[in-house]
Each structure stands twice: as structure tokens, then as C-alpha cells.
Amino acid sequence: MTSPGYDARMVAESGVAKSANMTLSHEVPFADLRRWLKQKGFSSKCLIPASFTDTGRGLMATQPIKANELVISLPERCLLTTSSVLKSYIGEYIKRWKPPVSPLIALCSFLIAERYHGDTAEWSPYIKVLPKSYTCPVYFSNDIMDLLPLDVRIKAASQKEQLEELYFSSLPFFLSLQPIFAEPVDKVFTQDAVRWAWCSVNTRTVYMEHAQSNFLSQEKDVFALAPYLDLLNHRPDVQVHAGFNELSRHYEIRSVHGCKKFQQAFICYGPHDNQRLLLEYGFVASGNQHSAVYVDLGTLKLCLSETDSQLHQKLLFLKDNDFLRNLTFGVDGPSWRLMTALRLLSLEPKQYSCWKHILLGAAVSQDREDWCLHKALMLCQHLCDDNSTVLSKISQLKGGADGARLEQLCVVESLRREERAMLERSEQILKNTLLSSSPWQPNRIKNMEY
Template sequence: MKNRSGRRARKKRRKKRGEAVHVTLSREESFVDLRRWLKQKGFSSKCLIPASFTDTGRGLMAAQPIKANELVISLPERCLLTTSSVLKSYMGEYIKRWKPPVSPLTALCSFLISERYFGDIAEWSPYIKVLPKSYTCPVYFSNDIMDLLPLDVRIKAVSQKEQLEELYSSSLPFFLSLQPIFTEPVEGVFTQDAVRWAWCSVNTRTVYMEHAQSDFLSREKNVFALAPYLDLLNHCPDVQVHAGFSELSRCYEIRSVHGCKKFQQAFICYGPHDNQRLLLEYGFVAPGNPHSVVYIDLGTLKLCFNEVDRQLQQKLLFLKDNDFLRNLTFGVDGPSWRLMTALRLLSLKPEQYSCWKSILLGAPVSQDREDWCIHKAQMLCQHLCDDNSNSLLRIAQLKGGVEGARLEQLCVVETLRLEERAVLERSEQVLRNLLPQPSPWQPNSIENMEH
């Protein structure tokens, strides 16, 4: 009988069951160089090895069982790329004499760009070589892909692009001052594309680490630390870890709360982030994310406005003053408390004016007003579902015949929209269950409810 327990057979069975299949990367030249370079700096890891997974891409696999509360990784301070590293480098003297002082972010971005330019002779070359060549963050998106995003995240993504452009233009004089370091014109080194790459590298891969304020940097908070090898750990919202820099060991340490089985991917949790925030900050979406929500912008909320309501402007001002016109969402458990509270206030009749303040404190509304709110929430949910379906259709059309970075960007937006659709479908079901079912001989009058 043929032996079906080989590695290839196991991979085929896992793939058929929908499980993630991995391919080890530990023998790839770039990772061999990285591990050798880190070993010279005092770090080695027999517990975790680099691998490529079908569901998350590059990550770290447990080469042996990791027990609960066991130290997963301990990266020495000298392996961390911080502003202190930059100030001690060849770039330090230029930063120290530049006035006004550059920001910690600009210092790190400048150093990354410079090290990438110098290639093999750069000190941090083994780390630079394993960094992504580009990212799936929205700052890389073309306008047509940007238009496929939900409006709330699109507005934030446009703001990010503007911030990045401002960083480039404001830092350009400093970049020009670095000309003595390079043999070619500095304008060709510190391009907008290079700054975008460096900005994404810092924004997506740094770990939080507080640093003492430097006299040579601006007063902006300095909490950046690039952590080679450790930054290969991918995010999973269900995983619990203890992470931070240890003053005792002078290492950045990650300790697993529940452990990890051998040959499984080891994860960390970046925080209780919804998928929109994960896309904006890290360039990926977490399928099945329990923190995932769908946001309702003010333009969509206007579908619930009754323009003949003489108190409408007062209600909107009251909601705005009490910060109830933002962070209105649908989640897997249905419409959020904030959304329903805003709708309850919008539903009030003129004679219920005295209830306004108590509504924000969770006071109940009359049954007819509560039914009105549920109906309006259903209408909002359906509107978002329609927008979602239209975007998914356009994404499917754009994916035809494209490849490379553009295809990756379309796929991450598609995943966001699919996760959004799942949330909206769950909310629709919750809302249906909230409404009393009409008797067969009684028409459903909710659809006709107005002020």
C-alpha cells in the first residue's frame, strides 16, 4: 500500500481542508544572511524559522512547540534600528547640525533610503534586503483603486497621502543637505517613491518603544523601533502575547500567552483594530476579524433625515456637540449603541423635546420610535450593502488581466469588501430579529413611519 504520510501528501490534504500550507524560507540566501548578521549582533532563534504561508505570506513558523507563557523571541537592543542608531551613524552629524531639527520619523526614513541606496556595503543591508519592495498600503493605490474603498477609509487614505506629500516637501531641504554622502545627485536618491517606501516600512513594521528625548530631533513623540526578524511575525486578532522592551535584559521580548504548536505559524496581536485601521496602517486585512465594523459617514446618515423636521438642525447640532456624528457602525452583533442612540434622537417628535439629554444616557424611547429607528437602521444597512456589491463587481472587472502590485492592491481591497459584506449580512439578520413580525392579516406599517 502506498505511503500517504509524506510531506507532499500532508500539504495536499491540508490545502484541501482549507488549512494554510507553508514553505520554509530558512535556506533562502537573504534569510541566511539576515540570521548570520543578527547572530553577530547577539541574536539567534531556534524556536522560530521564516516561512511562506498560503494565507498570510511571509511569517515565522514554530520549529518546536512553544509552551504557554514561554519567551518566543528576545531581540537584543543592538539589533533594533532606532533614531539612536541613526544618530550614531554617518548620517548623525548631518542631523545634529540641521535646524530646525528633523522629526524622528524623517530621521529613520532618511537612513532607510540611504542604506538601500548603498546596497551590499551598507551596515543594515541584510535587513534592508528582506524588507518588501513595495506595500499594499493605500498610499500606493491609484485613484481608481482608491475609489473602491468605503468612503470613511477613503477619506482617511487621502489624508494619509497628503501627509506623506507634506513630509516629502518639508523634508526636501534636509535631503539636499545630505549631498556630500552621495556620489550622484541627491534628488535621484530621495525621490517621492523612495520616501513612500521608507514611510511604509517604518509605519508597518516598527514596534512601540519609548525613547528619551533627543536634543537633535524635533519634539514629536519618538516611539519607533524597527525590529529585524521579529517584524516577520504576522497579526492575528485572537492571539494574546506580552510584548515590550525589557530594561533588565536590554532586549525587546515577546512572550506567548497560550503557546503554539510545532510547525504552526506563530502570531502576535497588533491590537484590537478593525480591518479599516489594519489596511490603513499595515496594508492588510484580517479575515474573520472579531473587531471588524462597517462605518457610516454623515452623507449616508442623511438618508435618515426628515427635511421637514423643524428641529433637525438642532438635533444635528446636539449630536455634534456630544460627539455622536462619528464612529457610527454596524458590527457582527448589529448596529452599534452609538448608531442607535443617534437614530433615537433623530426620531423624536416635537413634543418629546425634553427627552434629548436622557436619550444620550440610554433612556428608552416609545415603541413606535424604536421601530422607526430599527427601520432606518435597516435602510442604512441596505444602502451599504448595495455600495458593497457595486464595489465588488468593479473589483472583479478590474482584476481581469492585471498582475503584480496592482493585483495585490485589488485583492486586499476585495478582502476588505468581502469582510464588510459578512458584517452587514450579520447586522441585517440582527435587525430582522428585532422587529416584531406582522400578523398575516395586518400590513407592515413600519415602512410608512415618519415624524
């Protein structure tokens, strides 16, 4: 949530950035940004803005960056924080508002106000290079929301509700800012404007702890918008050291392995799976080794027999022991949690005493293990079929889409394609395991249904 942002761009299929199509340094918005930052004490000769064929805009190394060398060092006065906001023209309104607004609302309000004031705004050079919209799910229409996997769809719907609640609860404060604007403030602080500012903060800020202000709510203040630095794109396998240097008063990013000349410089937000990357940042990383496909309870029940007299008790036992969450298929096949849950579900009535031992990793008989592998394969194939169905729908919808809607469909398509590839790999792993299981006969598995 508080890592540098990413404009719905995907990492290359190979996991390595391709050559830049063109540099962006001489385009007016980026030239103005660099000039403005230089006035604040920052310049970067080793990294320049560029447009890449696989990720869109990013930063290209103009010279080799060695291992453990600084990639970027941004002075504190270049960072947009709540301290910056409180010192600005909007600060007096925040300071006298009761109850105090949150650090997030303070930053969002300032971004919206600066965007409204255009060229006369102090932070205009930065505002102008921010995305005009985002591909985070809070921007999705209902029909695109329906294309998401169930678990991320539920989280996205909750995120939308929270944002709407944030807007209406903050509306009285927004209205108090009327003296700053020449037109009615409700025309400036629209739901769409707050959504844009909220996404700008949540997708593009770096983590930086601040002292608690008496003028803001008690929510933790860890936001810092970092111009230029936030042009760095994410790659899951990259290692960096990032943080605010209290001695130099700079926010610094240091590369662990370095970067070759004319390649794109990357950072890593953390070991996030693709669902989290989409939900929080609005993009999907291809070949993400941290990614997984989640099995929800409804899908799990599809492979279970209602004739099992202990099914309800088994599911309740799994829930009480937190084993109905994070059941996944990953790059190495079904997760240990998923197989453990299936092992317990496979047990016959006379094996009740084994339940706790199974959750602790105890082995089951060969026939029960075969049953689990068979059910895991059923789940995998069901999820794979679901992904294929959704991908067909997306292909149809893309035919008549353009602009922001097309970008949203493309990012959901990327998520579904990545998940289908992972499921196909898991399916092959399970088939190979079943073939090597001795003895294994489909008819014997069929006879194990309760």
C-alpha cells in the same frame, strides 16, 4: 502605527493559519539575515521563516511554544533606532542640521541611504528582506482610492497629503546629504523612496520609548525597527506580552497561550478594526471581531425625511453631543451609538424634552423603537448594496491588473468582503428583531414618516 509590520497578507478564513508551503530559512536573503543577526548576538531555533498558504511569509514554530514562554528575544544592538542612526555616517549631517529633523525623518533617511549603498551597507541583510512596496493606501492610485469606504478614503487622502508635505518640507535636509552619494541626491531621495521608507517605519516598527535627543526635534521618539521579529504576523485573537526589557536589554515577546509545533506564530497589534489595519499596515484580517462598518452622515440622511421640521436641530444636537461619529454595524448588529442616534431622530416634535434622556439611554415607545429598527435595516441594506457594487467594479479591474496594482485591489476587495459579511449578519439580526417585535406592521412604520 508602531507595531511590527505585515506585508498585505490576510489571516485565513477560519482564523487559524494553515500549514506552511515551504520554509524560507535556506533562501539567500533569509540565510544572510539570520547569519548577520547571529553576529549581533541573536539566534532563533524555535522560529524559522516560512511561506504560508494564507498569509504569505511569516514565522513557523519548529517546537511547541508553551504558555507564557518567550517567543522571541532580540538584543538591543539588533534594533534599528534613532540612536543607531545618529552613530552612523549620516549622524553628523543630522546633528548639524537646523531646525532638527524628526525621529521619523532620521530613520527614513537612513533606510534610503542604506538601500542605495546596497551590499556594502551595514544593514543590507535587513534592507533586502523588507518589502519592495506596500499595500497601504498611500500607494493607491485615485481609482483604487475611490473603491474605499468614505471614512477610510478621507483618512487615506489626508495621509497622502501629509506624506507629500513631509517630503517637500524635508527636501532641503535631503539635499544636504549629497556628499554621501555618488549621484545627484534628488535621484536617490525621490518621493517614491520616501514613501517606501515611511511605510517601512510606520508598518514595521515596535513601540519603544527613547530619551529625547538634542539633535532631533521634540516629537516623541518611540520607533524601533526589529529585524526578524517583524516577520511575525498579526491575528486579532492572539494575546502576547511585548516590550523592551530594561534588565536584559532585549526586546521580548512572550506568548500568553503558546503555539503548537509547525504552526505559524502570531502576535497582535491591538484591538484594531480592519479599516485601521488597512490604513496603517496595508492588510485586512479575516473574521476580525474588532471590525465595524461605519455609517457617515450622508448615508444616515438617506433614511431620514426632509419633512421633519426638527431634523436640522436634531442633527445639530447629535453633533454637539458627539453622536454623529462612530455610528457602526458590527458583529452583533447595529451599535448602541447608532441606535441611540436613531432613537433621537425618531422623536416627534412634542417629545423635545426627551432629547437628553435619549442620549443617556432612556427608552422610547414601541412604535418609535420599530421606526429605529426599520431605519437601521434601511441603512444596512444600502451599505450592503454599496459594497456589492464596489466588489463588482473590483472584479472588473482585477481582470487587467497585475503586480502591485493587483495586490492593492485584492486588499480593498478583502475589506469590502469582510464588511459585506458583517452587514449581511446585521441585516439578519435586524429582521429577526423586527419579526419578534409585537406588534409590527410595515404600513404603520410607513405612516411614521414626517
